[in-house]
Amino acid sequence: MKLFIPKFFVFLLLPFLGIAQDISVSGFYVRPTKGNNGAAFMMLTNHTERHIKLIGAKTDASAHVEIHTHIKEGDIYRMRSIPYIVINPGSTVVLESGGLHLMLMDLKNPLEEGTVVNITLDFEGQGAETFSVPVKKKSCGCCKKSKEV
Numbered sequence: 001m002k003l004f005i006p007k008f009f010v011f012l013l014l015p016f017l018g019i020a021q022d023i024s025v026s027g028f029y030v031r032p033t034k035g036n037n038g039a040a041f042m043m044l045t046n047h048t049e050r051h052i053k054l055i056g057a058k059t060d061a062s063a064h065v066e067i068h069t070h071i072k073e074g075d076i077y078r079m080r081s082i083p084y085i086v087i088n089p090g091s092t093v094v095l096e097s098g099g100l101h102l103m104l105m106d107l108k109n110p111l112e113e114g115t116v117v118n119i120t121l122d123f124e125g126q127g128a129e130t131f132s133v134p135v136k137k138k139s140c141g142c143c144k145k146s147k148e149v
């Protein structure tokens with residue numbers, strides 16, 4: 001199944017997506033891929049005075065989504081699944097290439113640049129929020145690194 005979402009439809013949805021009251025999500029994008037797994041990146045800013053956890057994500061584009069980090073083993077960095085990401089009070093966590101990211105596992109179709117995938121983020125105690133996420137090679141400038149995951 002390919003996601004062909006008319007542009008006007010995305011436009012209509014935009015006012016309702018992207019900003020939760022306590023957490024803001026910016027620079028959210030997914031990299032195009034022909035492989036089985038895709039990677040999603042973003043910045044998460046916690047506007048509250050308490051810790052907030054990203055405890056999961058899901059999408060209709062893949063079988064499931066894992067939260068990944070990179071762990072150094074000897075001289076090699078390997079991806080590891082972790083149960084959650086903590087966003088400290090008043091802080092921003094960057095999910096970027098080579099670091100934390102969401103891994104879209106077992107994609108149903110290749111992720112083609114210019115399309116959109118819906119990804120739902122689940123924050124502990126905040127509920128879930130769904131975003132229309134563009135498939136593109138680079139973010140809108142929030143992530144400086146460009147090395148491959």
Ligand SMILES: [Cu+2]
Nearest residue numbers: 068079101103
């Ligand atoms: Cu990964």
